[in-house]
Amino acid sequence: MKKRNTHPDKPDNTADKILKAARAVFAQNGYSGTHMDEIARRAGVNKATLYYQIGDKDTLYANVIHQVLxxxxxxxxxxxxxxxxxxxxxxxxxxxxxxxxxxxxxxxxxxxxxxxxxxxxxxxxxxxxxxxxxxxxxxxxxxxxxxxxxxxxxxxxxxxxxxxxxxxxxxxxxxxxxxxxxxxxxxxxxxxxxxxxxxxxxxxxxxxxxxxxxx
Amino acid sequence: MKKRNTHPDKPDNTADKILKAARAVFAQNGYSGTHMDEIARRAGVNKATLYYQIGDKDTLYANVIHQVLxxxxxxxxxxxxxxxxxxxxxxxxxxxxxxxxxxxxxxxxxxxxxxxxxxxxxxxxxxxxxxxxxxxxxxxxxxxxxxxxxxxxxxxxxxxxxxxxxxxxxxxxxxxxxxxxxxxxxxxxxxxxxxxxxxxxxxxxxxxxxxxxxx
DNA sequence: TTAAACTATTTAACTATTCGGTTAAACTGT
DNA sequence: ACAGTTTAACCGAATAGTTAAATAGTTTAA
Structure with missing residues (x-):
């Protein structure tokens, strides 16, 4: 069985890693200034994984916004x-x-x-x-x-x-x-x-x- | 003789038209969200004219910032x-x-x-x-x-x-x-x-x- | 005055690159 | 064998920046 995320602040699953990276990059560079490749790189995952786990840029941003605000x-x-x-x-x-x-x-x-x-x-x-x-x-x-x-x-x-x-x-x-x-x-x-x-x-x-x- | 710009608030020269358009677009879309083509379009000039008159995106933005702040x-x-x-x-x-x-x-x-x-x-x-x-x-x-x-x-x-x-x-x-x-x-x-x-x-x-x- | 020569400005078309998004194959655990 | 997940490689559209030619305006010279 896959190791499950019991402690939400220490993300061990892929989606959380992506969201965390996305939050930082969006805050630093804004929506247009943020590139999917950079988020993937900072999250340590392949870009396709990012799309598999979350979706397109709009969806990712909406997730970040919702998480933050x-x-x-x-x-x-x-x-x-x-x-x-x-x-x-x-x-x-x-x-x-x-x-x-x-x-x-x-x-x-x-x-x-x-x-x-x-x-x-x-x-x-x-x-x-x-x-x-x-x-x-x-x-x-x-x-x-x-x-x-x-x-x-x-x-x-x-x-x-x-x-x-x-x-x-x-x-x-x-x-x-x-x-x-x-x-x-x-x-x-x-x-x-x-x-x-x-x-x-x-x-x-x-x-x-x-x-x-x-x- | 070319019509000269006597009244600075009513720009009739190309550079002023460009700066005015750029100010609006940069304010609305931010640096990364702003595209040179749109500024050129809103200013009613060819994109190459924009580059001839002012320079690249960084220079244009610096001009706008300086004008505004x-x-x-x-x-x-x-x-x-x-x-x-x-x-x-x-x-x-x-x-x-x-x-x-x-x-x-x-x-x-x-x-x-x-x-x-x-x-x-x-x-x-x-x-x-x-x-x-x-x-x-x-x-x-x-x-x-x-x-x-x-x-x-x-x-x-x-x-x-x-x-x-x-x-x-x-x-x-x-x-x-x-x-x-x-x-x-x-x-x-x-x-x-x-x-x-x-x-x-x-x-x-x-x-x-x-x-x-x-x- | 006029026309040629010259300079400044504008333009359409183009290039190189970046970037959002996709695909099909490989990998992983059950 | 099979579902879930990850990946390298790829695609096409968007976009910053360039180029060479056309145009407009100015000076020069007869």
């Missing part, structure tokens, strides 16, 4: 629901997003490219997942506003602020550390994040939409 | 310097960025892809421009902190917040309006931006880093 929605909804106060719900929401990005280092690149392309390659399933995440945020903001703890906000703007901040920071801050093109004088003046990214972002966002001292 | 730096530095108080400087900074994006609708897509690709295609000139913009922000934050009006922030996080918010909102909000994949129930619950994007972002960011009632 899907399955976040449910976790967020559950975790947010466990918190009581709107502030705690919002912090929980941000925690989940940061945790998802930490678990999936390819997420920022893939999401940014997908946004840049107007979601041209997004499968329906994933689009639904994203919408679901968004609706959780809208509910939290709405709830907080009704309870008088949040100001009257533009939900899409707050969403852009949370996502934009997390994704940008995750992508830009390593570039800076690699000193790729930022002059040393700038790095010297930079401060390290004091705590967890989720906590820092939570502080900023909560303060920004706090009702107490609204202008 | 370059030349922002100087304007920002000047405008920010004219403001007195750190709060006004920061608002001016944000105003400039939003104005730049408004003037250059292709900027969000191109910047996002460039960030996603770790700036792989960025010419040195443009990298320098970006660093210069960043240093303006760092100085403003530093100044505000010393004067006791801003909290002690992580500059790169604030930068990510400003850029991320603007770029994401600019890209995501039209997607939503086109109803591409966001369900109608979400759109219904959304609020329109009350005022200018720059003003709204300015309010949020200033409140987020305001010293008065820091936790």
């Amino acid at each position: 899907g399955n976040i929605a449910q976790g967020i909804a559950e975790t947010v629901a466990q918190a009581e106060k709107p502030e705690d719900k919002l912090q929980a929401y941000i925690n989940c997003l940061v945790a998802a990005v930490d678990k999936n280092p390819e997420m920022p690149s893939i999401m940014m490219r997908e946004v840049a392309a107007d979601g041209a390659h997004l499968p329906q399933v994933v689009a639904h997942d994203i919408a679901s995440v968004l609706s959780v945020l809208i509910n939290v903001l709405d709830d907080g506003r009704k309870k008088g703890v949040f100001t009257d906000t533009t939900p899409f703007l707050v969403h852009s602020m949370i996502m934009g901040t997390i994704l940008f920071y995750k992508k830009v801050s390593p570039i800076k550390d690699r000193q790729a093109f930022i002059p040393a004088s700038l790095i010297a003046r930079d401060r390290k994040l004091k705590g967890d990214l989720a906590v820092e972002v939570g502080k900023l966002v909560l303060k920004a939409i706090d009702k107490e001292r609204s202008s | 370059g030349n922002i730096a100087q304007g920002i530095a000047e405008t920010v310097a004219q403001a007195e108080k750190p709060e006004d400087k920061l608002q001016a900074y944000i105003n400039c960025l939003v104005a730049a994006v408004d003037k250059n609708p292709e900027m969000p897509s191109i910047m996002m892809r460039e960030v996603a690709a770790d700036g792989a295609h960025l010419p040195q000139v443009v990298a320098h421009d970006i660093a210069s913009v960043l240093s303006v922000l760092i100085n403003v934050l530093d100044d505000g902190r010393k004067k006791g009006v801003f909290t002690d922030t992580t500059p790169f996080l604030v930068h990510s917040m400003i850029m991320g918010t603007i770029l994401f909102y600019k890209k995501v909000s039209p997607i939503k309006d086109r109803q591409a994949f966001i369900p109608a129930s979400l759109i219904a619950r959304d609020r329109k931006l009350k005022g200018d994007l720059a003003v709204e972002v300015g309010k949020l960011v200033l409140k987020a880093i305001d010293k008065e009632r820091s936790s």
Whole structure:
């Protein structure tokens, strides 16, 4: 009997090896910049095996996207629901997003490219997942506003602020550390994040939409 | 005598037509997803003319990037310097960025892809421009902190917040309006931006880093 | 003024290569 | 013998880049 994959994080079957390689290459080079031959090479399999196991480029990309972006929605909804106060719900929401990005280092690149392309390659399933995440945020903001703890906000703007901040920071801050093109004088003046990214972002966002001292 | 280009915004010369078309196509499809034939077609010229006028794909892309991202730096530095108080400087900074994006609708897509690709295609000139913009922000934050009006922030996080918010909102909000994949129930619950994007972002960011009632 | 000579620009047609996808044969375990 | 899986070799379309000839515009010279 063939050795079965008991530990999903340590893929020993061919399809998982391919998906893992594909995730890395798609994140690095985007859809058009990714070549099937390179994925096969990085996965250590023949290209025909790739087609046998998964299918064509579109299908492979859809799998990667789903693996990276899907399955976040449910976790967020559950975790947010466990918190009581709107502030705690919002912090929980941000925690989940940061945790998802930490678990999936390819997420920022893939999401940014997908946004840049107007979601041209997004499968329906994933689009639904994203919408679901968004609706959780809208509910939290709405709830907080009704309870008088949040100001009257533009939900899409707050969403852009949370996502934009997390994704940008995750992508830009390593570039800076690699000193790729930022002059040393700038790095010297930079401060390290004091705590967890989720906590820092939570502080900023909560303060920004706090009702107490609204202008 | 050949009709000369007196009004730079109404390009009548071949190179400008090509650059304009290239800007649109690169923004829409990214570097690898863009084909020289399509640019030539959209510019209404023969592909060989494109090569004669500008050069190969890398050169063309570098030109587009420079046109879109370059030349922002100087304007920002000047405008920010004219403001007195750190709060006004920061608002001016944000105003400039939003104005730049408004003037250059292709900027969000191109910047996002460039960030996603770790700036792989960025010419040195443009990298320098970006660093210069960043240093303006760092100085403003530093100044505000010393004067006791801003909290002690992580500059790169604030930068990510400003850029991320603007770029994401600019890209995501039209997607939503086109109803591409966001369900109608979400759109219904959304609020329109009350005022200018720059003003709204300015309010949020200033409140987020305001010293008065820091936790 | 005119026509020849010359230069800059544009074009259709072509080439070489890359790349997504296929095929038929070989290999593996049951 | 047989089903599941992998592979080397191959195919055709797409695509970055080239070439040589045609065209348009400018200068020169009588």
